[in-house]
Amino acid sequence: MFAVIKTGGKQYRVAANDLLKIEKVEANVGDIVEIGHVLAHGEGENVTFGAPFVEGALVTAEVVEQGKNRTVIAFKKRRRQNSRRKIGHRQLLTTVRIAEILLAGAKPTKTAAVKAPKKEAKAEAATDVAAEAAPKKEAKAKTADAAAAPLFKAPKGEPDDLTVIKGIGPVAAKDLAEQGIITFAQLAKLSDKDVAKIDEHMPFSADQIKDWREQAKELAK
Secondary structure, eight states, X not given: XXXXXXETTEEEXXXXXXXXXXXXXXXXXXXXXXXXXXXXXXXXXXXXXXXXXXXXXXXXXXXXXXXXXXXXXXXXEETTTTEEXXXXXXXXXXXXXXXEEEOTTOOOSSOOOOOOOOHHHHHHHHHHHHHHHHHHHHHXXXXXXXXXXXXXXXXXXXXXXGGGSTTOOHHHHHHHHXXXXXXXXXXXXXXXXXXXXXXXXXXXXXXXXXXXXXXXXXXXX
């Protein structure tokens, strides 16, 4: 028997013991969750469709793992406007194993996880928060200091006019200078690891930086 379910705005065709990743479900590993949006179910050629959902149908699943999907990068650039924007997103996912497909209002053999607030749990949580407050403040301070530090150490001497390089405008040159890059020689000597570091922390793509590196090699001569 199979069923077509809807969760997280997506539809999945599932059968018992199937393992699949769906958008995050608030539950702990080992909990049983109920998915009541069943669009269709069937066995072989006998298929029943809902309008939109099948009345009395229910699918239960066991939570196997809570995790995240790979990072998706959205990069937007406006030509000749010196405007670039880079945004990353990681979708939260829950890995579940389909336990049962139930029809006509049948009850699951394993009950779904029920989250009831407990006074003791709240008290323990408050104690944990108080205990972790001081280390978190120190960690935030260290993070702020790390963010303020430039990516590279600027060399001594007069800086070069980086706007000579095609693709680097006044704003981009200022951003590079704030991160310690002020000469053609520095750009020319950037390693692939350095390029990846700039790509991660600044609104420039790796292809852009590599193009600037090639132009800088000629200018540095």
